[in-house]
Amino acid sequence: MSTAPTVLWFRRDLRLGDHPALAHAAEAGGDVLALFVLDPALLDPAGAARRDVLYRALGSLDEALDGRLLVVKGDPGTAVPKVAKAVGAEAVHASEDFGPYGRRRDEQVGEKVDLVFTGSPYTVSPGRITKDDGDPFKVFTPFYKRWQEHGWRDPADTSASTASWIDPGDVSGGPRRVKVPSEKHHVDAEIGEKEALSAWKDFVDDRASGYGDERNRPDLDSTSRMSVYLKYGMIHPRTLLADLKGKAAEPYRRELCFRDFYADVLFQRPDSARENYDKRFDKIELDSGKHADELFDAWCEGRTGFPIVDAGMRQLVSENWMHNRVRMIVASFLVKDLHLPWWRGARFFLQHLMDGDIASNQHGWQWTAGTGTDASPYFRVFNPTTQGEKFDPQGDYVRRWVPELRGVEGKAVHALKDGRPEDYPEPIVDHKHEREEALRRFAAIKD
Numbered sequence: 001m002s003t004a005p006t007v008l009w010f011r012r013d014l015r016l017g018d019h020p021a022l023a024h025a026a027e028a029g030g031d032v033l034a035l036f037v038l039d040p041a042l043l044d045p046a047g048a049a050r051r052d053v054l055y056r057a058l059g060s061l062d063e064a065l066d067g068r069l070l071v072v073k074g075d076p077g078t079a080v081p082k083v084a085k086a087v088g089a090e091a092v093h094a095s096e097d098f099g100p101y102g103r104r105r106d107e108q109v110g111e112k113v114d115l116v117f118t119g120s121p122y123t124v125s126p127g128r129i130t131k132d133d134g135d136p137f138k139v140f141t142p143f144y145k146r147w148q149e150h151g152w153r154d155p156a157d158t159s160a161s162t163a164s165w166i167d168p169g170d171v172s173g174g175p176r177r178v179k180v181p182s183e184k185h186h187v188d189a190e191i192g193e194k195e196a197l198s199a200w201k202d203f204v205d206d207r208a209s210g211y212g213d214e215r216n217r218p219d220l221d222s223t224s225r226m227s228v229y230l231k232y233g234m235i236h237p238r239t240l241l242a243d244l245k246g247k248a249a250e251p252y253r254r255e256l257c258f259r260d261f262y263a264d265v266l267f268q269r270p271d272s273a274r275e276n277y278d279k280r281f282d283k284i285e286l287d288s289g290k291h292a293d294e295l296f297d298a299w300c301e302g303r304t305g306f307p308i309v310d311a312g313m314r315q316l317v318s319e320n321w322m323h324n325r326v327r328m329i330v331a332s333f334l335v336k337d338l339h340l341p342w343w344r345g346a347r348f349f350l351q352h353l354m355d356g357d358i359a360s361n362q363h364g365w366q367w368t369a370g371t372g373t374d375a376s377p378y379f380r381v382f383n384p385t386t387q388g389e390k391f392d393p394q395g396d397y398v399r400r401w402v403p404e405l406r407g408v409e410g411k412a413v414h415a416l417k418d419g420r421p422e423d424y425p426e427p428i429v430d431h432k433h434e435r436e437e438a439l440r441r442f443a444a445i446k447d
């Protein structure tokens, strides 16, 4: 066993429990330096909500380490090797990152230091679940079946006392230590590993049993709200899976598998972060110009005159989160009613979502747009009014987010057949007409 120090480089794994890379770093035998690198290439495009979450998660991790988290700022390709040299580390341990940027960054760092990966932010890491011939799955259901057969490890038994931590104050010669920054904008969520575990316990105790039946209802607080914790690894999905028993287990497992599936798809096709997964859609007619920009602005600001769409967009901007069903409705509306490219909507989501994640977001959008893997067929066009009536049956969700409509009782808030309040906009498009137009555009490209 070596007694040389090691570095544990935290990235999307801001916790100490169930942390395989921490277990591995500690097993090496030497003291461990906890490191986080504030990387401008990731911070600048992240948006205030995600930066706030990240900074608060780092503050919480630092506290759990009694102030022994070394935070530095800069390009990890330079910063990580400098830290390793300053501390005399033989290896830098980390959880593996499978996103396009993370892989490029890690290749660069790996050329200069011995970068050792253990575990990843996923239940089963991308690339592991394949068909019998080794090809990746392009359809979710068989992936899900194989994923369950493959299984996963039990949570790793780790905590702050797993390692003997190096005090960064004792390290000299490395990059300058910085304080964990803070954002003016604060998302309305408790952030940190302890907070993630407590939110999870609340879900398991109070809401999990109704999850399968109620998860599509934005008017009820029926989902787990774990996405923000999973995004920065304040909790690991295996911790969730190990806890879930009974009625909630199957539907919840399936949703977590979607997260793994989309990470796998992005790993296999990194270009799909920016481009259509299904290349046939490169030729579809999309709108641009002044009028298209005005429609886009109305969508962003929740002024489309379609109550469920406006409620969703206002929830996004105000709460930095949106219910999954409503994410699908507003995405379908942007692509199929406004004929705008999915990536414009995806970019807006990433600027505002506190759980904004390149794999789940871009592929959630591509699924809805019909351009993705086993996508919702392009000809399936969500009707925002009937979707609202079905999934917000009393209209409570719409009234919560659209104050202009609070005087309209019950389900009538979706169709507004008896007229709309003066201060609420007329519909910006005719859904029936735009549906036909979307189908016409699709017919023109399909083979």
Ligand SMILES: Cc1cc2nc3c(=O)[nH]c(=O)nc-3n(C[C@H](O)[C@H](O)[C@H](O)COP(=O)(O)OP(=O)(O)OC[C@H]3O[C@@H](n4cnc5c(N)ncnc54)[C@H](O)[C@@H]3O)c2cc1C
Residues within 6 Å of the ligand: 215, 223, 224, 225, 226, 227, 228, 230, 231, 255, 256, 258, 259, 262, 322, 323, 324, 325, 327, 328, 331, 349, 353, 355, 356, 357, 358, 360, 361, 362, 364, 365, 368
């Ligand atoms: C257009 C669009 C964009 C999306 N963008 C994101 C995003 O940026 N980040 C993100 O984490 N999720 C995204 N999703 C997936 C989903 O909407 C959120 O994960 C979910 O709403 C988070 O709330 P929750 O934790 O209460 O979910 P729950 O219903 O409690 O689900 C538990 C967990 O399962 C995973 N999950 C659930 N549904 C999905 C799904 N469809 N795809 C992938 N993982 C899923 C999430 O990690 C979630 O936290 C998007 C979906 C769509 C349709």
